[in-house]
Amino acid sequence: MSVESLGEAEYRRVWDRFHAEFAFKPSTDRFQWPGIDEPAGSVTWSLSALDDDPGYLLLDRMVSAVRRGLASCADELYALDWQHESYRFPTSAKDWPLSPFPDGDYHCYLTPDFALGTFGHPWEYTVCVFGDALVTAVSAELTEILGDPLRRSA
Structure with missing residues (x-):
């Protein structure tokens, strides 16, 4: 299996489920943040440490850490880009x-059962990691x- 774009029906089904299970509230209004009901046990980091990152070394390290963690916990993922492919x-x-870095829109990695993944919020400028195994794999x-x-969500 290779990377496949979601067809229209699957795209709608996955996003509808994401909206329902995570109470997704897309908004630039800080009073509406964090944008989802963060799952119990999730951990959310500010991305502001990446602001002074000439050469994007910290960004590259963050992306690598998240991808290694996801690969150690799952065989298949959804990559969701809000209102895009x-x-x-x-x-x-x-x-x-x-x-996992929310480059202008919400970006999510999710397992097909939605049990673990990441949620990148472009306006709050955060990344939320959820699912016990993934949190354990990437937190340090x-x-x-x-x-x-x-x-941290209780």
Whole structure:
């Protein structure tokens, strides 16, 4: 299996489920943030540490840490880009679509059962990691790169 764009029906089904399960509230209004009901056990980091990152070394480290963590926990993922093309792909794929960094829109990586993944919020400028195995796999490295978490969901 390779990277596949979601067809219209699957795109709608996945996004409708995401809206329902995570109470997704897209908004630039800070009073509407964090944008989703962050799952129990999730950890959210500010991305502000990446602001002074000439050469994007910290960004590259963050992306690598998240991708390694996801690959260690899952065989297949959805890569969702709000109001844009979204994908299904194996974690063994050489080139992954999108990034955990929310480059202008919400970006999500999700397992097909929605049990673990990431949610990047472009206006809050955060990345939320959820699912016990994934949080365990990436927390130490993301904290080293991004600093202490902004919040943890009980």
